[in-house]
Amino acid sequence: MNTIKGLLLKDLYVFRNFKNNFIFSIIMFIALITMGSLRNDIFTIGSILFLIFFGMNSISSFSYDENADSDKYLLSLPITRKDIVLAKYLFVFLNSFISILVGILTSFIITILVRGAVQNLGDSLRICFLAFTSVSFLMCSNVPCIYKWGVEKGRMQSVIIPALLVFVLGLFASLLLFLFPQIYLNFDLAYIFKISPYICLVLNILFYVISYSISYKIFLKKSI
Amino acid sequence: MEYNLEIINLTKNYQDFHLEQINIKLPKGKIIGLIGENGSGKTTTIKSILNLMAYDKGSIKIFGKDSRFLTKKEREEIGVVLDDSFFSPILNVNDINKLMKDFYSNWNEKLYYDTIKKFKIPCNKPLKEFSSGMKMKIKVLCAIAHEPKLLILDEPTNGLDPIFRYDIIELFNDFVSNGENSILMTTHITSDLEHLADEVIFIDEGNIILDVPKEKIDNEYGIIELLEDNFTKVDKQDYIKSLKYKNEYYILVNSKDEFQKKYPKLEIRKPTLEELMLMLVKGE
Numbered sequence: 001m002n003t004i005k006g007l008l009l010k011d012l013y014v015f016r017n018f019k020n021n022f023i024f025s026i027i028m029f030i031a032l033i034t035m036g037s038l039r040n041d042i043f044t045i046g047s048i049l050f051l052i053f054f055g056m057n058s059i060s061s062f063s064y065d066e067n068a069d070s071d072k073y074l075l076s077l078p079i080t081r082k083d084i085v086l087a088k089y090l091f092v093f094l095n096s097f098i099s100i101l102v103g104i105l106t107s108f109i110i111t112i113l114v115r116g117a118v119q120n121l122g123d124s125l126r127i128c129f130l131a132f133t134s135v136s137f138l139m140c141s142n143v144p145c146i147y148k149w150g151v152e153k154g155r156m157q158s159v160i161i162p163a164l165l166v167f168v169l170g171l172f173a174s175l176l177l178f179l180f181p182q183i184y185l186n187f188d189l190a191y192i193f194k195i196s197p198y199i200c201l202v203l204n205i206l207f208y209v210i211s212y213s214i215s216y217k218i219f220l221k222k223s224i
Numbered sequence: 225m226e227y228n229l230e231i232i233n234l235t236k237n238y239q240d241f242h243l244e245q246i247n248i249k250l251p252k253g254k255i256i257g258l259i260g261e262n263g264s265g266k267t268t269t270i271k272s273i274l275n276l277m278a279y280d281k282g283s284i285k286i287f288g289k290d291s292r293f294l295t296k297k298e299r300e301e302i303g304v305v306l307d308d309s310f311f312s313p314i315l316n317v318n319d320i321n322k323l324m325k326d327f328y329s330n331w332n333e334k335l336y337y338d339t340i341k342k343f344k345i346p347c348n349k350p351l352k353e354f355s356s357g358m359k360m361k362i363k364v365l366c367a368i369a370h371e372p373k374l375l376i377l378d379e380p381t382n383g384l385d386p387i388f389r390y391d392i393i394e395l396f397n398d399f400v401s402n403g404e405n406s407i408l409m410t411t412h413i414t415s416d417l418e419h420l421a422d423e424v425i426f427i428d429e430g431n432i433i434l435d436v437p438k439e440k441i442d443n444e445y446g447i448i449e450l451l452e453d454n455f456t457k458v459d460k461q462d463y464i465k466s467l468k469y470k471n472e473y474y475i476l477v478n479s480k481d482e483f484q485k486k487y488p489k490l491e492i493r494k495p496t497l498e499e500l501m502l503m504l505v506k507g508e
Contacts, residue, residue: 006322068310070310075274076274
């Protein structure tokens with residue numbers, strides 16, 4: 001457990017380097033959300049903005065590790081490959097999770113202060129959770145690419161592979177609808193949206209478990 | 225004899241490079257220097273020991289156990305310095321201390337900070353602002369501050385000034401003085417091994433071409449500098465290698481007393497490890 005804590009700290013120290021940028025960006029976002037809230041309820045947009053801007057920064061920790069060839073050194077310490085991959089996934093998850101959480105809290109407070117209440121809070125939170133799941137999908141398809149090809153070389157693959165996965169899933173869904181059109185007729189979108197947090201929860205677990213397994217297998221075979 | 229590290233018939237085949245049947249036995253209380261040109265196989269050997277890459281044949285035992293199956297506790301008994309790899313340069317000395325405390329249950333914080341103070345290393349400056357020598361000091365300190373039994377050092381004196389090289393050689397000598405600890409170190413600064421190594425292993429193009437106790441090099445090997453007239457008078461069977469440099473010939477012998485008996489007028493001197501390496505690689 002201490003090893004994982006140490007590895008998470010290592011990545012957190014890298015973030016400390018961007019402390020001023022983060023503070024400046026947060027102030028900018030707060031100002032933007034406040035100004036936006038004067039005209040409309042932008043609780044959802046504000047929350048998602050935080051997620052998109054801060055939630056995917058964890059990729060930079062891979063860059064720093066790659067530049068310092070840190071994995072080689074870490075593996076010479078009493079640290080296993082499993083520890084390294086697990087800690088990275090925890091870091092990626094925590095980074096996205098904290099980003100959306102801070103986004104939701106900030107936007108909520110601003111909206112309450114400016115507009116007195118958030119419209120359709122439940123639906124807004126559902127949309128935030130959907131956005132969080134989309135970011136999880138993107139991150140979980142990116143991380144194995146980084147383990148396979150590295151941050152620099154894997155840049156192209158990190159774009160192509162998620163796009164390809166979306167395309168294949170879309171094709172599969174279209175084919176399903178073509179073969180079984182009754183599915184479309186019985187499709188209750190409102191109900192799906194209502195239970196979307198549960199679907200998102202399952203999808204998030206699936207994305208992380210599958211992605212972690214792939215990355216671990218890649219890293220296990222990798223000569224450092 | 226008890227060994228902290230045993231490498232038996234280690235073989236690794238790449239498309240254009242082969243590490244062939246490497247055998248190294250590092251007893252307790254001893255220092256082995258692994259020398260060789262760049263690309264000779266030193267780093268491949270170190271990487272194999274540390275399980276950073278898979279090897280094709282052979283076995284590596286650390287503390288008598290297959291190195292691939294060491295527990296975390298057993299791995300805490302190993303200290304490592306890698307020339308080209310460390311923490312991110314954004315980190316400072318205090319950050320590294322906090323991380324190492326999490327990685328090692330036996331991390332000696334007092335020893336770490338006492339040595340940091342002794343080396344006059346600033347605690348809040350990021351590593352990127354240090355000279356390569358300073359960084360190497362921190363790497364060496366990280367390798368010893370958890371009081372390991374075995375040190376695996378890849379070019380540990382690289383970038384160090386002569387004064388610190390002297391300090392570090394003293395530090396390594398102290399480390400093995402208890403008779404239990406051992407060091408395997410690679411270096412291309414062969415002069416560092418002159419006063420440090422108990423055994424010297426010379427690796428060339430993936431093969432060990434020399435594996436001798438340092439004492440034997442000091443007592444039995446010799447170098448003779450000759451002009452062409454004298455060189456032609458020496459029987460080829462009486463020396464191992466010869467090398468022509470400018471107008472002089474250098475010959476290497478591995479039994480200087482016998483050579484001296486046969487050629488009493490020729491002056492023999494002790495070879496440096498650098499000369500030995502040069503003669504073995506470039507000599508005929």
